[in-house]
Amino acid sequence: MTDIISKKLESKIDQKLASKAKRKHLPDGFKKGKVVNEVLDKPTVMTLYKMITDHIIAYVNGPISAGKESVVFWGVDENDISVALKIYLVSTSNFKKREPYITGDPRFSHLKKGTKNLVYLWARKEFRNLTQCFDAGIPVPEPLYVTNNVLAMNFVGENGVPAKSLLVSEVDGDDYRQAITIIKDLYHKAKLVHADYSEYNIFKTANGLMVFDLGSAVDLRHPNSNNFLKRDIYNISRFFVKRGVTVKDQDVLFEEIVK
């Protein structure tokens, strides 16, 4: 029954999109000539369309980054403010890879079966993690909205160009100290372990480091949270060592955080 309704709705939106696409100014919110639909399936396009009618964004301006499991698009809201749209891909998603970061987290104990539900859950999980961090005063992109597989957050960067990650930045001892402060604050203030903490998932901005990509982050009560924390410490320490920065002993640091 719900299937029939959703099919009807889908075809209605399809018709609407098709008729609007014929117009010159593309009021469907997608800029002409930009590749948008090639990587996005129909339900995702519908979700973006809903975000436009809900006034979350005015239009989608094109892709910023394409990963295997998610793509990030540059969106613009009605006040001309840039928004980052992280879209989790349903078709390519790999349940096995994500499962260890969900099962065991008491916040997600009532888990519905099915890939699509899991992808939607993953988007909500990242949103929730971002919110916990933002509320705790940890430097993360401000979460704005989540629906289905699309997460909207503050755009970090300028003119559609994201801020540089640590990987492509000059780094020093002060950056190391900030990176460790973030791990500590995640643990003590947001009660989270990032679980994918690395030079790839930290921006270096004019105002200091900012962590993002929090889909994997787990609650401290997750049975593996300490192992994830050790791995986070290991990965970030290795990066700074490679860049010639003196780092603290990893075991000492771990004990200091969990004590």
Ligand SMILES: Nc1ncnc2c1ncn2[C@@H]1O[C@H](COP(=O)(O)OP(=O)(O)OP(=O)(O)O)[C@@H](O)[C@H]1O
């Ligand atoms: N809030 C943001 N503002 C600007 N750019 C962003 C923002 N969030 C992500 N990006 C850009 O998109 C890229 C990918 O983002 P992210 O790391 O969250 O996804 P991912 O690595 O594909 O996720 P996963 O590791 O779960 O596959 C980032 O490296 C960054 O360049």
Ligand SMILES: [Mg+2]
């Ligand atoms: Mg990433």
